[in-house]
Amino acid sequence: MKKFRESMYTLIVETSTNLPNDVRRAIVKAKEQENAGTTAALALGTISKNISMADYNVSPICQDTGMPTFEIKVPVGANQIEMKKAILDAIEKATKNGNLRPNSVDSLTGENSGNNLGPGTPIIHFEQWEKDEIDVRLILKGGGCENKNIQYSLPTEIEGLGRAGRDLDGIRKCILHSVYQAQGQGCSAGFIGVGIGGDRISSYSLAKEQLFRSVDDVNVNENLRKLEEYVMEHANQLGIGTMGFGGEATLLGCKIGALNRLPASFFVSVAYNCWAFRRLGVTLDSTTGEIKEWLYQDGDKIDFSQDKSEVTNQENKGREVVLQAPITEEQIRDLKVGDVVILNGTIHTGRDAIHHHLVEHDAPIDLNGQVIYHCGPVMLKDENGEWHVKAAGPTTSIREEPYQGDVMKKFGIRAVIGKGGMGPKTLKALQEHGGVYLNAIGGAAQYYADCIKKVEGVDLLEFGIPEAMWHLRVEGFAAIVTMDSHGNSLHADVDKTSLEKLSQFKEKVFK
Numbered sequence: 001m002k003k004f005r006e007s008m009y010t011l012i013v014e015t016s017t018n019l020p021n022d023v024r025r026a027i028v029k030a031k032e033q034e035n036a037g038t039t040a041a042l043a044l045g046t047i048s049k050n051i052s053m054a055d056y057n058v059s060p061i062c063q064d065t066g067m068p069t070f071e072i073k074v075p076v077g078a079n080q081i082e083m084k085k086a087i088l089d090a091i092e093k094a095t096k097n098g099n100l101r102p103n104s105v106d107s108l109t110g111e112n113s114g115n116n117l118g119p120g121t122p123i124i125h126f127e128q129w130e131k132d133e134i135d136v137r138l139i140l141k142g143g144g145c146e147n148k149n150i151q152y153s154l155p156t157e158i159e160g161l162g163r164a165g166r167d168l169d170g171i172r173k174c175i176l177h178s179v180y181q182a183q184g185q186g187c188s189a190g191f192i193g194v195g196i197g198g199d200r201i202s203s204y205s206l207a208k209e210q211l212f213r214s215v216d217d218v219n220v221n222e223n224l225r226k227l228e229e230y231v232m233e234h235a236n237q238l239g240i241g242t243m244g245f246g247g248e249a250t251l252l253g254c255k256i257g258a259l260n261r262l263p264a265s266f267f268v269s270v271a272y273n274c275w276a277f278r279r280l281g282v283t284l285d286s287t288t289g290e291i292k293e294w295l296y297q298d299g300d301k302i303d304f305s306q307d308k309s310e311v312t313n314q315e316n317k318g319r320e321v322v323l324q325a326p327i328t329e330e331q332i333r334d335l336k337v338g339d340v341v342i343l344n345g346t347i348h349t350g351r352d353a354i355h356h357h358l359v360e361h362d363a364p365i366d367l368n369g370q371v372i373y374h375c376g377p378v379m380l381k382d383e384n385g386e387w388h389v390k391a392a393g394p395t396t397s398i399r400e401e402p403y404q405g406d407v408m409k410k411f412g413i414r415a416v417i418g419k420g421g422m423g424p425k426t427l428k429a430l431q432e433h434g435g436v437y438l439n440a441i442g443g444a445a446q447y448y449a450d451c452i453k454k455v456e457g458v459d460l461l462e463f464g465i466p467e468a469m470w471h472l473r474v475e476g477f478a479a480i481v482t483m484d485s486h487g488n489s490l491h492a493d494v495d496k497t498s499l500e501k502l503s504q505f506k507e508k509v510f511k
């Protein structure tokens with residue numbers, strides 16, 4: 001069991017830090033599709049750089065290391081109780097070493113268990129098979145993309161597409177709509193797994209299972225193969241692009257499975273996964289627990305450190321404005337959507353718990369003119385008691401929509417950094433108060449960690465590491481203005497144009 005435990009630890013670390021070969025190939029394809037010099041191409045350049053930094057640092061590709069989900073096939077007679085214990089040990093060790101962020105939170109008290117263990121965490125499914133070896137597959141699916149999963153119950157009315165009936169046409173409408181509704185909030189360009197049929201639970205399970213298929217495989221069911229190709233072709237015409245900045249590459253993979261259903265039910269479930277598609281697998285010798293083979297790693301490994309597209313795109317990007325925090329209202333009102341801001345100075349993390357707290361309490365520091373970063377970093381404390389950042393990309397901002405405008409006005413905050421954009425309430429507040437929304441590249445946790453030169457302190461650590469307010473000194477932190485103080489929102493524009501394109505499919509394709 002000792003060797004099995006080591007093998008599970010290796011699998012967890014590799015999955016968190018080393019993107020599989022099939023996913024790397026899909027990202028290269030997206031870069032080839034994208035037009036050079038666009039904001040989407042700039043984002044893909046940052047993503048490539050981040051992948052190579054994670055390779056080099058052996059650190060998490062994205063700070064949200066998600067819900068660890070293991071799918072395990074074992075020979076008859078394998079001791080599943082001991083295997084489960086070994087996996088829990090490996091999870092705890094990977095969390096302690098900063099390869100996983102502590103992500104297991106008590107749903108009633110909000111308390112973080114600190115070691116990624118707790119009721120329902122991690123998810124482990126065992127199945128017996130007739131082979132002698134053990135097959136273990138792991139996916140680390142983050143919350144941003146998990147929140148964009150969606151389930152349809154047919155027949156239903158679909159925004160932009162009208163009625164979706166209990167037929168192939170209705171299924172197509174659901175799947176294309178699922179990509180539209182995700183916009184950039186699940187860190188597009190993404191991958192989807194789709195489950196057709198089953199009951200509510202098995203339909204969602206089937207959708208998630210599809211994410212364990214290789215990006216390059218071909219569906220053996222001819223009807224589903226055609227459906228997958230249809231979705232890939234049409235979803236990439238929606239113009240959502242990387243991070244929802246608009247562009248050619250929106251969907252990098254679509255895998256569909258089907259189950260029988262009850263005559264009275266018809267579910268279509270979609271599991272959305274971000275570009276940081278961290279799933280790997282191993283086969284193990286069932287006697288020794290040693291790794292025999294890595295899965296999803298066939299073909300050449302693309303080394304993104306050789307990639308020069310970031311440089312090319314840097315040369316073509318829009319106006320660049322260097323700002324030092326704290327920032328004045330005048331500086332903020334000068335910014336327009338499309339500007340690239342290079343931030344220096346101290347920024348402060350704040351996500352769900354902090355925003356909820358700030359609505360009713362004073363801030364632990366003076367936030368006037370300051371910058372809030374929607375980020376739940378991976379942090380490690382050294383033997384001298386000093387904190388270090390292991391990974392620190394942006395989290396999905398839309399969750400703070402109910403609070404953001406009020407919090408900015410109450411404390412005089414001038415800029416918010418996050419990803420995926422915010423809604424009309426925040427846009428109105430940016431206009432009235434003189435604020436700006438800066439979109440950082442979702443998942444680029446190593447790229448942004450590198451910009452953090454010092455951890456100056458932390459407040460409200462009782463909310464747990466991801467939810468605390470970290471005070472971080474940054475240099476050269478680059479983000480794109482996607483919502484400005486003049487009422488402009490790139491997110492609202494892309495949403496509108498992609499909905500128009502979706503509606504056009506109704507006339508052209510679904511007749």
Ligand code: SF4
Nearest residue numbers: 062142144187274443
């Ligand atoms: S890349 Fe984006 S959606 Fe994926 S885990 Fe990271 S923050 Fe979440």
